[in-house]
Amino acid sequence: MPELPEVETTCRGIAPHIIDRQIVEVRVHQRQLRWPIPDDIDALTGKSISDVTRRGKYIQIHADGGEAIVHLGMSGSLRLVDVDEPLKKHDHVEWQLDSGHVLRLHDPRRFGCVLWHEANTAPHPLLEKLGPEPLGNAFTGAYLFQQTRKRKAAIKVFIMNSHVVVGVGNIYASESLFMAGIRPGRAAGRVTAAECEQLVQAIREVLARSIKQGGTTLRDFVNSDGQPGYFKQQLLAYDRAGEPCRTCGQAIKQKVLGQRSTYYCSRCQK
């Protein structure tokens, strides 16, 4: 599932191949993603890519006049392939480059999106209200502590809210709470200042480590070269129901929180 490390891996993979390259043609094979792909998506045609950036899990492909915003949803991936590579099922969008390569969006479950945002206009509504980047300086224990005060939602659900902090999805939420020793179901407002500090550090550490491993591939995530990520083997809690806790040996528990599978150790996490 593309969470922040997978999106970052994708950005780093595609950037050197598309920056300063010209888009020759944009081909859309399936418009119905999370939202229909707008007609102005081919505004990129004939333009040169100036930069590739990321905000949360949104990928921004910048060019003169605007940017394409791409979200991978749950099952999306962006790959660079040769022009003669046959189109696969669920390859929905292609950006033909002047290098002879093609950037392809593959997304079986179609929860992703592709949008166009004009330059020099109001910030895009999807990006405008996002919380701080977890690896940036604004995401601190003090910030999280202040945000969580008087909040009754489960801490796990809370940190998965992109208006609080971006990039923490279901996998890394369970992982970071395990690392910080906090039960996922505890009310956010009952997490102490010291624990908020530990949690912030855990989130930063697990995301940074996963980025180094090229992300986590559970089923279908592949990077821009079509390769999986290798962080799965380092998971401490996620997807380990019934398996021994790597700290104390007790079986990892699984429960549903906010309609999402949640994994934790009832002995190590309080």
Added chain:
DNA sequence: CTAAATACCTGATGGC
């Protein structure tokens, strides 16, 4: 305002 539920979608999996 918060919190919880819902919608979007397809593929993998398990039971019969």
Added chain:
DNA sequence: TGCCATCAGGTATTTA
């Protein structure tokens, strides 16, 4: 082999 039910999950939107 086929069919149905269930689950997976990011996040904007809707409902309570």
